[in-house]
Amino acid sequence: MVRVLINVPKQVKRGEPFDVKLLISHPMESGQRHDDMGQPIPRDIINSFVCTYNGEDVLRADLFPAIAANPFLSFAVTAQESGTLAMAFTDDHGVVQTETVSVTVE
Amino acid sequence: MMRRRFLVLAGSGLIVPLAPIHPAHATPAQVAALIAQLVGDADIHDARVKLDLPVMVENGNSVGMTVSVDAPMGGVRSIDVFAEGNPLPHVLRVRFGPHAGAPRFTTRIRLATSQTVIAVAKLSDGSCWRDSVDLLVTLAACID
Numbered sequence: 001m002v003r004v005l006i007n008v009p010k011q012v013k014r015g016e017p018f019d020v021k022l023l024i025s026h027p028m029e030s031g032q033r034h035d036d037m038g039q040p041i042p043r044d045i046i047n048s049f050v051c052t053y054n055g056e057d058v059l060r061a062d063l064f065p066a067i068a069a070n071p072f073l074s075f076a077v078t079a080q081e082s083g084t085l086a087m088a089f090t091d092d093h094g095v096v097q098t099e100t101v102s103v104t105v106e
Numbered sequence: 107m108m109r110r111r112f113l114v115l116a117g118s119g120l121i122v123p124l125a126p127i128h129p130a131h132a133t134p135a136q137v138a139a140l141i142a143q144l145v146g147d148a149d150i151h152d153a154r155v156k157l158d159l160p161v162m163v164e165n166g167n168s169v170g171m172t173v174s175v176d177a178p179m180g181g182v183r184s185i186d187v188f189a190e191g192n193p194l195p196h197v198l199r200v201r202f203g204p205h206a207g208a209p210r211f212t213t214r215i216r217l218a219t220s221q222t223v224i225a226v227a228k229l230s231d232g233s234c235w236r237d238s239v240d241l242l243v244t245l246a247a248c249i250d
Contacts, residue, residue, distance in 0.1 A: 017207025030216070032193050057203020061211070066189055066197040068168040068214040076207030078179075 001097060002026050008085060008101045017076040020051070022087060024073075030065035046071060048090040053103075054083035079105050131218060132195035137188045140195060141226055144186055145234040150226070155237040157187070157225040166217040166247040173198075174210035175227045175235070182209035183228045191221025216247035 003025040012018045024046065031043025045065055051058040058077050077085065082105045088098040141150070158172040175182045179202075187197040200211045209227070217223070224238040 019207075030194075052203075053205040056205050057201075058205040059203055059211070060201045062199040064196045064198065065194055066192050066216050068216050072212075072214050074212035076210055077205055078207040079205065 004087075004097075004099050006087070006099060006101055008103060011104050011106050012079060014105050015078055015080055017078050019074060020077055020085065020087075021074045022072070024071045024089065026070060026091070028065070028067055028069045028071060032065065044092050046089045046091050049073065050088045051075070051077070052086045052088075053077060053079060054081075058085070079103055081105055131191050131193060132189075134190050134222070137190045137195045137224065140188060141186075141224065141236075144226060145228065148228075148232055148234045150234045150236055152236060154235040155185075155225050155227045157223065157237040157239050159223055159239045159241055161239065161241050163217060163241055163243045165245045166219070166243040167245075168214045169217055170212070171215050171223075172210065172212040173200075173225045173237075174208070175229075177209055177227075177229055179206060179208060180204070181229050181231070183230050185209070185211065185228075186226045187215075188224045188226070189215070189217060189221060190224070191219040192216070193218060197223075217241070217243050219243055219246050 005023040007021040009018050026046055029041055029044040033041045035041055047063055049061040049063060059075055083103060085101045085103055086098055088096055090096045154176045156174045163169050173185055173187060182202055184199060184201045186199045188195045189197050197215055202209055220242045222238050222240050224236060226234060226236045228234050
């Protein structure tokens with residue numbers, strides 16, 4: 001489990017785009033670095049991010065080692081009715097972590 | 107005596123200098139090949155995509171980037187970002203679904219050196235658009 005900070009407005013207007021911001025606490029080890037003994041440090045990144053609203057896709061992102069440590073992601077979502085925003089990300093070990101936020105449409 | 111033997115071995119090619127397994131940086135040609143693979147037969151036009159990156163980067167370890175497309179929502183199939191001077195040039199791929207509010211994505215990226223960063227958008231009508239930024243990196247992202 002990694003720590004995630006999520007910023008979503010509590011109340012949004014119907015059909016009007018609102019911004020979602022995420023800050024994931026993760027080293028995003030690129031696999032390009034070497035330790036003090038000259039051994040390569042194995043790659044360990046979050047390679048996939050999927051955001052859905054009430055089960056339907058908002059976006060899917062493939063992340064590569066060029067994404068900075070502690071990834072910050074921000075994007076826009078529209079909602080026609082109140083529901084749940086789910087954000088799932090997968091790391092190189094295949095571990096999936098899902099965070100959910102409920103959104104109220106005025 | 108040992109030194110002489112070493113020189114003989116080195117001269118005979120038995121001692122090979124340790125070559126890096128991966129080249130340190132990708133090349134513009136490699137990125138061009140990746141983009142060609144992505145867009146296929148479609149023409150690629152320099153418009154509609156906006157890649158927002160600072161031209162002067164003080165710290166390559168974390169560079170704020172926003173990529174957006176001037177197209178109706180639902181009209182954008184995918185956005186890809188490539189960094190020509192990074193060891194691994196592919197930076198990001200985003201595909202948008204029905205609940206996306208705008209064809210736009212913001213994140214922070216690593217840049218290994220001063221280079222050109224390219225964003226390519228594929229629209230659902232099959233057209234491809236791009237934008238690029240030439241930037242100067244003062245402190246490179248540590249690669250070793």
